[in-house]
Structure formats: structure tokens, C-alpha cells
Amino acid sequence: MPVINRRADFERELVGGAAGTSRLVLSDLTVKSPGEQTCLDALDMAATWLPTAPGVTRSAVVVAGLDQAQLWGDLLADQQRREMGIVTLRRFTRHGLRTWALDQKSAFTSESALIRLGETTGGWPLLVDGIAEQLARGVSENAALRSLHERLDDPDGASEFLAQVGLVPKTPLWSAFAVVLEFMTDEGLSFEDLEAAVESGRYDATVPAADTVRTLRALQVFDVSPEGLHRPEPVLHSCWTRTSSI
Known part of the structure; x- marks a missing residue:
């Protein structure tokens, strides 16, 4: 190359x-x-x-990356460019975390440990990488998870994480996500419902609501059910709650 x-x-x-x-x-x-x-x-x-x-x-x-996020909506909406092969990076699934754990020298070998890893990190690669770095320094899996939980439980740590995944206060994406949460139901929202919610917020009239929803999806801020219903990813949502209430 x-x-x-x-x-x-x-x-x-x-x-x-x-x-x-x-x-x-x-x-x-x-x-x-x-x-x-x-x-x-x-x-x-x-x-x-x-x-x-x-x-x-x-x-x-x-x-x-995130510095080019303004392009994502256009690219994801453009059928011709989608045919070029656009790949959005995703969070680890349960299966992905199990495969990741095989390289961690006997850490997270039990099913219960993998469940705690998934619940604490949400599968976010940057959080999983942080766990891996602590394990490499000899920190136990329990201590590594506890350290991450404490960091995200702190408003400053929560705010830092949100910014790292693309949600920054006083930006269109932040405002759009805030509006979506106001409309969120326990069952979740379809793509069309998300679009209607963003449209109602009038966060940025220059960007189509559908493009903003596509960008939020690409940021992985939602868990999406097989039925196509979107719910906020729990770890991110918990950080949002701590930060937005400041």
C-alpha cells in the first residue's frame, strides 16, 4: 500500500x-x-x-471522522455514493466482545464477565480499548470496569465521552438528539418517527432532518431492533443524563 x-x-x-x-x-x-x-x-x-x-x-x-461529520448526511443519503461502499464503524456486539476477550490473556472468560463488559462499555470501541489498556498494565478486569464506571459517572468524564463520540453541546447534532429524546418511547422510534422529531425541533433549517438522523445512526447513538425501532444506547444515554442536567 x-x-x-x-x-x-x-x-x-x-x-x-x-x-x-x-x-x-x-x-x-x-x-x-x-x-x-x-x-x-x-x-x-x-x-x-x-x-x-x-x-x-x-x-x-x-x-x-468526526471532523468530517457534516458530510455524512449527504454521503449516506446519496444512493450513487452508497453504491461505492460506505462502511460505518460500529460498536462491538456481544459476539464481537467475546472474540475480543480471546486476546486478553484470560480476562472476561465467563459469560457473566462478558455481560458486565457489555453493560459497562456499551460496546463502544474507545471504551473497550481503555479496558484493554488497563488489562495490559496488569489491572484486574473488575478494577478496570470499576474505574471506567467511576469515570463515566463523573459529569466531566461523561461530557468527555459524549464529545468523543460526536455529541457536543450547542451543536446541531446535540440539539437534534435532545429533541429525539423528548419524543422517545419505551418501544423506540422508527426512522420516520426520528425524522419527524428532528423536523419539529427546527434545530438547523439548512440540513434536512433525514440527513441528521442518518448521521446520528452512523454515530451509533441508537440501539436498533430487528423491527427497525431505535432506542438510545444505554451507556451514552446515562452519560447524556448526567451532562445535560448540569
């Missing part, structure tokens, strides 16, 4: 390559956080700038 340090490198590698080779070209937009148009240009180039030599197989990957 070629090293990409600047746009010129990306442009060159998209069209390069020798016949008979298979190549992966990656542009990580999270490193320098370029402007919106530059991000869109990177996507368009990945799809349209093809190798000039015959017989070259090339795949392109564009990585976007």
Missing part, C-alpha cells in the same frame, strides 16, 4: 500501478481535516480517477 502524505500523492497513486498488480490506495482525511470541498473531491477522485496502465486492479479507501 503506497504512503499518502498529501493530495498530490493520492492523485498520483490513483492512476499509477504496473500491469498485473493489485493495489490499495488510502486517503485518511482525519489526519489533516481538510475542508468540505476537498473531502468531496477525494471521494469523486477515488471513484473516477482510474489507473492509466492496462491490467491494474486498484481499490481506494477514504477515511472520514
Whole structure:
């Protein structure tokens, strides 16, 4: 995989390559956080700038993070771009945590321990990574879970976590999520219900409500049932309650 340090490198590698080779070209937009148009240009180039030599197989990957969140709604709503293969990073499932635990040197080997791990972390990768770091330092699984619980139980720690997953006070996404919670029911809300809730809040008339809902979904702030009903993820919701009441 070629090293990409600047746009010129990306442009060159998209069209390069020798016949008979298979190549992966990656542009990580999270490193320098370029402007919106530059991000869109990177996507368009990945799809349209093809190798000039015959017989070259090339795949392109564009990585976007929270600093590019304003693009997510448009990208997720654009059928043509979705066909390019948009992959949203997800929280660990119960099965994923079980697989993760196999690499943790005898930690979280019981079903009850995995349940506590899931309940404490919500499967959020950044929280699971924090547990792994503590285990690597010799901290016991119980102590690691207790430390994480205490951190998230503190309003400052809760606020930090919310910001890390993309919910920052006085931003459109924060306001939209607040409105959604006002309409939330025990059964959960469908996508259409979420859209109607966000629309009613008039948080930002320049962004379609459906785009904001898609972005919230991509942020993984909801648990989604097989029936398509959305409920706030419990760990995040608990942090929200502590922070929003300050």
C-alpha cells in the first residue's frame, strides 16, 4: 500500500500501478481535516480517477471522522455514493466482545464477565480499548470496569465521552438528539418517527432532518431492533443524563 502524505500523492497513486498488480490506495482525511470541498473531491477522485496502465486492479479507501461529520448526511443519503461502499464503524456486539476477550490473556472468560463488559462499555470501541489498556498494565478486569464506571459517572468524564463520540453541546447534532429524546418511547422510534422529531425541533433549517438522523445512526447513538425501532444506547444515554442536567 503506497504512503499518502498529501493530495498530490493520492492523485498520483490513483492512476499509477504496473500491469498485473493489485493495489490499495488510502486517503485518511482525519489526519489533516481538510475542508468540505476537498473531502468531496477525494471521494469523486477515488471513484473516477482510474489507473492509466492496462491490467491494474486498484481499490481506494477514504477515511472520514468526526471532523468530517457534516458530510455524512449527504454521503449516506446519496444512493450513487452508497453504491461505492460506505462502511460505518460500529460498536462491538456481544459476539464481537467475546472474540475480543480471546486476546486478553484470560480476562472476561465467563459469560457473566462478558455481560458486565457489555453493560459497562456499551460496546463502544474507545471504551473497550481503555479496558484493554488497563488489562495490559496488569489491572484486574473488575478494577478496570470499576474505574471506567467511576469515570463515566463523573459529569466531566461523561461530557468527555459524549464529545468523543460526536455529541457536543450547542451543536446541531446535540440539539437534534435532545429533541429525539423528548419524543422517545419505551418501544423506540422508527426512522420516520426520528425524522419527524428532528423536523419539529427546527434545530438547523439548512440540513434536512433525514440527513441528521442518518448521521446520528452512523454515530451509533441508537440501539436498533430487528423491527427497525431505535432506542438510545444505554451507556451514552446515562452519560447524556448526567451532562445535560448540569
